[in-house]
Amino acid sequence: MERKKLIFCYLMVAPSLLFTVVLGILPMLASLGISFLEYDLLRVRDFGTPFVGVDNYITVLTDARFIQSVWNTLLITGLVVAIVIALGLLLAQVMDAEYRGRALIRVLICAPWFVPPVVAAAIWSWMLSTSRSPLNAALMDAGIIDSNIRFLSDTETIWGISIPLLSVTAVRIWNGLPFVVIFILAGLQSIPKSLYEAGSIDGASVWNQFRFITLPLLKPILGVLLLLLLITGIGHFEINYIMTGGGPQGQTNVMAVYAYQQAFNSFRFDYAAAASGVIFVITGIICFFYIRAQLKDGDDA
Secondary structure (H helix, E strand, O other): HHHHHHHHHHHHHHHHHHHHHHHHHHHHHHHHHHOOOOOHHHHOOOOOOOOOHHHHHHHHOOOHHHHHHHHHHHHHHHHHHHHHHHHHHHHHHHHHHHOOOHHHHHHHHHHHHHHOHHHHHHHHHHHHOOOOOHHHHHHOOOOOOOOOOOOOOOOOEEEEEEHHHHHHHHHHHHHHHHHHHHHHHHHHHHOHHHHHHHHHHHOOOHHHHHHHHHHHHHHHHHHHHHHHHHHHHOOHHHHOOOOOOOOOOOOOOOHHHHHHHHHHEEEEEEHHHHHHHHHHHHHHHHHHHEEEEEHHOOOOO
């Protein structure tokens, strides 16, 4: 009987495992192999692709455009992670509180999550890129600005960061915030209310309750959330590519967009594979340090 149950479990897992292997692991291994070849589509047909070792990685890592894309990736990811976690903690508290109209507030906060990144990027591109965009029109009607702002093509900077990069970052925050809020809300609802009641009886302020009760108990969840945000942020592609295509002048180009451009604009699949390999290494390093920190703290998040 136990053997039949075990076989049944394997059969249930098999489709998902096959899907992961075919669409995940095999392409990753193929990309790794291509990164060490001078991958010419004409030569591939004749099985004449030469092995070049790490030359593709050297070319990519010394390319000024790739270096800029690395900086942009780290900057955007850092801004997105910091802001969505801060706002997520605040909005999760709002969603967890008891008041009239809470259901409506929850729907409004979670609404952007129902919009796929591709659709969100297309909508925001229309709202930001036209000469008389809805956002520009609203700001001008309110008397906040006197002339149109080129949100996706301006070369001016604010605090040393280009306006297009800030615009793309804002859209990524808008699209990713609901996931963070729901993630944190699940953690908040697992905290016993009796702890807050005991804190109130002892005279703890709202800030002290948040500092000494909420944050310590949310630490495992925040750790997992931080890891997920860093990994998805470093490999993010859709919003940057659809809104700006990496422009203007590479100001919003990120590593994933760079790899795509090398593959399908320049047809240098070997360079694209090498760039993807760098992304894989960076995410692997992040995972390594995260797991090491969790093991060191004895935290089984």
